[in-house]
Amino acid sequence: MDLTITLDNQIDRPLHQQLYEELRQTILTGRLLPRQKLPSTRSLAQSLHISRTTVTQSYDRLLSEGYLESIVGSGTYVCAQLPDELLHSSPVETEQTLNSDPIHLSCYGNHLSQTLFALQPKLEQPISFRLGQLALQHFPIALWRKLLSRYCLASSDWLDYAADFQGYLPLRQAIAAYLSRSRAVQCTPQQIILTNGTQQALDLVMRLLIDAGDGIVVEDPGYLSARRVFLSHQAVLAPVPVDESGLIVEKLAGLDSTSLKLVYVTPSHQFPTGSILSLARRLELLAWAHQHHCLILEDDYDSEYRYGDRPIPALQGLDQSNSVIYIGTFSKVLFPSLRIGYLVVPPSLVFLFTQAKWLCDRQLPMLEQQVLTEFIEAGHLESHIRRMRSHYDQLRQTLVKALKTHLGDRVVILGEQAGIHIMVKLQTSWNDAEVIQRASEAGVGLESAQPYYLQGIDRGEFILGYGDLDSETIAMGIDRLAQALEK
Amino acid sequence: MDLTITLDNQIDRPLHQQLYEELRQTILTGRLLPRQKLPSTRSLAQSLHISRTTVTQSYDRLLSEGYLESIVGSGTYVCAQLPDELLHSSPVETEQTLNSDPIHLSCYGNHLSQTLFALQPKLEQPISFRLGQLALQHFPIALWRKLLSRYCLASSDWLDYAADFQGYLPLRQAIAAYLSRSRAVQCTPQQIILTNGTQQALDLVMRLLIDAGDGIVVEDPGYLSARRVFLSHQAVLAPVPVDESGLIVEKLAGLDSTSLKLVYVTPSHQFPTGSILSLARRLELLAWAHQHHCLILEDDYDSEYRYGDRPIPALQGLDQSNSVIYIGTFSKVLFPSLRIGYLVVPPSLVFLFTQAKWLCDRQLPMLEQQVLTEFIEAGHLESHIRRMRSHYDQLRQTLVKALKTHLGDRVVILGEQAGIHIMVKLQTSWNDAEVIQRASEAGVGLESAQPYYLQGIDRGEFILGYGDLDSETIAMGIDRLAQALEK
Numbered sequence: 001m002d003l004t005i006t007l008d009n010q011i012d013r014p015l016h017q018q019l020y021e022e023l024r025q026t027i028l029t030g031r032l033l034p035r036q037k038l039p040s041t042r043s044l045a046q047s048l049h050i051s052r053t054t055v056t057q058s059y060d061r062l063l064s065e066g067y068l069e070s071i072v073g074s075g076t077y078v079c080a081q082l083p084d085e086l087l088h089s090s091p092v093e094t095e096q097t098l099n100s101d102p103i104h105l106s107c108y109g110n111h112l113s114q115t116l117f118a119l120q121p122k123l124e125q126p127i128s129f130r131l132g133q134l135a136l137q138h139f140p141i142a143l144w145r146k147l148l149s150r151y152c153l154a155s156s157d158w159l160d161y162a163a164d165f166q167g168y169l170p171l172r173q174a175i176a177a178y179l180s181r182s183r184a185v186q187c188t189p190q191q192i193i194l195t196n197g198t199q200q201a202l203d204l205v206m207r208l209l210i211d212a213g214d215g216i217v218v219e220d221p222g223y224l225s226a227r228r229v230f231l232s233h234q235a236v237l238a239p240v241p242v243d244e245s246g247l248i249v250e251k252l253a254g255l256d257s258t259s260l261k262l263v264y265v266t267p268s269h270q271f272p273t274g275s276i277l278s279l280a281r282r283l284e285l286l287a288w289a290h291q292h293h294c295l296i297l298e299d300d301y302d303s304e305y306r307y308g309d310r311p312i313p314a315l316q317g318l319d320q321s322n323s324v325i326y327i328g329t330f331s332k333v334l335f336p337s338l339r340i341g342y343l344v345v346p347p348s349l350v351f352l353f354t355q356a357k358w359l360c361d362r363q364l365p366m367l368e369q370q371v372l373t374e375f376i377e378a379g380h381l382e383s384h385i386r387r388m389r390s391h392y393d394q395l396r397q398t399l400v401k402a403l404k405t406h407l408g409d410r411v412v413i414l415g416e417q418a419g420i421h422i423m424v425k426l427q428t429s430w431n432d433a434e435v436i437q438r439a440s441e442a443g444v445g446l447e448s449a450q451p452y453y454l455q456g457i458d459r460g461e462f463i464l465g466y467g468d469l470d471s472e473t474i475a476m477g478i479d480r481l482a483q484a485l486e487k
Numbered sequence: 488m489d490l491t492i493t494l495d496n497q498i499d500r501p502l503h504q505q506l507y508e509e510l511r512q513t514i515l516t517g518r519l520l521p522r523q524k525l526p527s528t529r530s531l532a533q534s535l536h537i538s539r540t541t542v543t544q545s546y547d548r549l550l551s552e553g554y555l556e557s558i559v560g561s562g563t564y565v566c567a568q569l570p571d572e573l574l575h576s577s578p579v580e581t582e583q584t585l586n587s588d589p590i591h592l593s594c595y596g597n598h599l600s601q602t603l604f605a606l607q608p609k610l611e612q613p614i615s616f617r618l619g620q621l622a623l624q625h626f627p628i629a630l631w632r633k634l635l636s637r638y639c640l641a642s643s644d645w646l647d648y649a650a651d652f653q654g655y656l657p658l659r660q661a662i663a664a665y666l667s668r669s670r671a672v673q674c675t676p677q678q679i680i681l682t683n684g685t686q687q688a689l690d691l692v693m694r695l696l697i698d699a700g701d702g703i704v705v706e707d708p709g710y711l712s713a714r715r716v717f718l719s720h721q722a723v724l725a726p727v728p729v730d731e732s733g734l735i736v737e738k739l740a741g742l743d744s745t746s747l748k749l750v751y752v753t754p755s756h757q758f759p760t761g762s763i764l765s766l767a768r769r770l771e772l773l774a775w776a777h778q779h780h781c782l783i784l785e786d787d788y789d790s791e792y793r794y795g796d797r798p799i800p801a802l803q804g805l806d807q808s809n810s811v812i813y814i815g816t817f818s819k820v821l822f823p824s825l826r827i828g829y830l831v832v833p834p835s836l837v838f839l840f841t842q843a844k845w846l847c848d849r850q851l852p853m854l855e856q857q858v859l860t861e862f863i864e865a866g867h868l869e870s871h872i873r874r875m876r877s878h879y880d881q882l883r884q885t886l887v888k889a890l891k892t893h894l895g896d897r898v899v900i901l902g903e904q905a906g907i908h909i910m911v912k913l914q915t916s917w918n919d920a921e922v923i924q925r926a927s928e929a930g931v932g933l934e935s936a937q938p939y940y941l942q943g944i945d946r947g948e949f950i951l952g953y954g955d956l957d958s959e960t961i962a963m964g965i966d967r968l969a970q971a972l973e974k
Binding site: 358 | 589590591592593594595596599600603604606623624626628631632635636639640643645646647648649652682683684686687690693694695696697698701715716719748780782822823824825826833835836838839841842843845846847848849850851852853854855
């Protein structure tokens with residue numbers, strides 16, 4: 001943990017006061033994050049060469065003021081729910097900055113500072129069903145390393161930018177071919193803009209298409225990170241519910257469409273419910289969007305992991321009127337810190353997106369683009385996907401079986417045909433927070449689906465990510481969860 | 488060149504018409520860029536299996552409409568100055584998109600589409616004094632490869648994000664230490680936000696601090712890429728001239744400061760004049776900024792290459808009131824496609840910038856962060872900088888000597904004490920375009936300083952980048968230039 005604390009014996013403020021201020025500052029500036037565990041009073045005292053009483057005094061004050069919370073038998077944590085007014089007003093209050101001018105933010109900056117969310121560290125539990133985790137131990141590091149090494153030496157081209165402002169052309173060609181054969185996406189390499197992953201793709205779309213007050217249709221529940229980007233641009237969200245066939249397209253008719261600019265969908269694997277948008281609804285959605293002059297933003301974030309029927313063609317491939325922007329990423333199939341994703345945009349938007357990306361941060365690292373190109377062209381991508389699909393499929397079957405075995409009719413499993421998490425509805429008398437607390441006491445981490453809904457009420461719905469677990473752990477975790485909920 | 492042309496014999500539009508439309512589209516969407524050379528009519532005819540007459544007919548029409556220009560003895564090029572109305576209105580006019588809905592852009596998108604600039608490919612001349620080129624052949628590829636290889640195998644940590652949202656902590660620590668010893672920048676690792684280079688740093692600052700109509704003081708002449716980012720956010724530029732001691736700070740007094748939010752400066756090596764902001768002016772600027780509640784944006788883009796006196800401390804290190812945001816990058820000292828730069832921000836802005844970067848595109852690739860950390864910590868960065876400084880110094884001396892030898896009192900050399908380009912003022916009877924044309928006919932590429940001024944009038948000032956050249960080529964280039972200007 002990055003907890004650099006500077007105390008000064010020479011100053012006449014007492015040490016516990018100094019420590020209190022340092023820790024408070026650390027929390028307010030986000031260096032210590034909500035739910036992050038603090039060192040024990042003993043170990044912090046040792047590392048700072050001060051008495052344990054001093055540390056205890058500081059902790060006590062922070063506890064009483066709501067910055068910290070103590071969990072019996074576990075330790076002291078930064079409060080999961082920091083009082084909003086702290087986060088909203090605080091970062092400017094430090095002693096150091098009181099001397100300086102108030103800093104005037106832009107509208108975007110101001111809006112963002114009013115809606116700061118905690119950047120959450122990963123939950124630490126012996127068995128954590130965490131969302132978005134991958135079986136990274138199966139990534140072919142040796143192969144990737146070999147390719148890196150080879151391209152490092154093959155030429156020195158990779159030291160400089162790609163000649164193409166949209167990104168390395170051979171990579172865009174490889175992606176266009178891959179998308180065509182695997183997702184029925186119809187595009188030329190010229191329609192592809194390489195981005196640093198999905199997040200930048202979403203942000204570019206917002207910047208170029210959305211003004212404050214513009215409406216965006218979102219799935220409810222839906223992908224939180226996308227929603228946050230939309231909200232950071234002060235878009236107005238128009239939630240539409242989903243069922244087992246994905247977004248309920250007919251509900252769009254009930255919306256006031258005047259300010260709607262965009263429909264954001266995850267048709268291959270609705271996040272987080274896991275349902276798949278039916279072909280009929282896809283066509284219906286395309287027709288609706290065309291009729292209402294809305295663009296569709298198709299986020300195909302983990303379409304590769306699909307266990308049931310043949311995949312349904314991407315909306316982009318079904319579209320006849322250039323009204324779909326398609327987003328894909330390699331973070332989910334390869335590894336998260338490979339910051340390579342892409343946008344497929346209608347021809348008329350190519351130059352604008354290219355220029356926006358260039359203004360925004362130029363290009364992607366070239367060596368990775370070359371390595372990824374070969375990785376795709378030599379067939380490694382698709383064979384890796386096949387391997388991982390079968391690996392995740394096995395985990396998924398274990399999870400489903402364990403849920404049925406241990407929870408029986410106390411659980412309803414939603415959309416398990418795709419992805420690397422499943423959503424469940426638990427029949428219990430506990431509310432969501434109690435379920436999580438009980439699970440946590442049994443050493444099991446799981447997430448409520450609550451934050452993914454626009455209206456965050458308790459529904460007894462939870463999300464179980466299993467990508468980084470093994471079958472044994474999954475079975476044990478569900479066993480423990482079931483026991484914890486029985487008590 | 489990426490010139491994918493699709494012709495269809497079955498369609499009843501004549502082939503020359505189809506080819507005309509395809510090529511026009513290619514230019515309008517920016518796939519063919521201003522000044523880019525087209526294939527000869529013969530080679531295009533061969534590759535498309537059509538008659539040369541067909542190609543000539545299409546070229547002729549594009550020439551007559553101002554899309555192409557023909558340079559005798561050299562070939563056919565996309566027009567350097569495409570008529571503005573073409574670039575502004577065109578990308579939506581394609582046949583393919585006429586069927587689709589008009590796409591409504593955001594204010595930012597609209598503004599950008601009104602101010603599209605050509606993304607220019609590199610000038611191709613036998614000897615090109617191009618700006619921003621580096622001696623990449625001296626980059627220690629073998630060492631970098633060894634480190635990549637080592638960290639690839641050392642653990643699989645690099646597959647996932649860094650635990651720290653601001654970027655990999657050890658890298659931020661290494662940067663803070665490096666900045667402290669080399670630039671007298673005073674910061675903790677907590678004040679550092681890693682970015683994909685300078686460009687993203689500039690863009691984040693704009694997003695968080697600048698609204699349309701806000702004023703930004705810029706050096707005149709100044710860095711074009713920064714100005715483009717500022718303008719893309721609809722900032723109002725307040726140009727202030729520079730002299731041999733950098734920005735003329737006393738001229739700030741003449742500005743209406745009410746809407747000014749930011750002063751953008753390149754104090755270590757003013758771009759492009761090469762002057763260095765004096766210590767007295769640095770202090771004066773800090774006082775002015777504090778008094779007028781303005782932030783200073785200090786872009787230290789190539790401060791490493793400095794040949795004269797001891798470096799003057801960065802503004803950031805002299806600042807007492809947290810009013811400086813400092814930007815640095817490794818693209819210029821290592822290689823351009825290493826997309827790692829950083830912001831050093833006042834403590835009160837840390838959390839906001841961290842969150843904005845996270846929303847914008849998450850994090851930087853982890854493997855490169857690890858490799859760069861070791862590269863800095865093991866002393867490779869600084870020894871590479873020393874080596875390159877001496878290499879560039881030699882080139883610079885050759886260039887200065889050649890200019891004096893061949894052009895004598897027809898040239899005034901401006902600010903040659905830093906960087907990897909110099910600016911010169913030529914005494915000639917030719918205007919800037921004529922100088923460039925004559926140089927080009929002699930096989931020498933050079934850039935007019937004109938675009939770097941807000942008022943683009945002819946001043947006889949030119950910029951000579953020499954980073955990727957060798958001494959012999961430099962001497963020969965200046966010799967040829969001198970001869971070309973004598974005729």
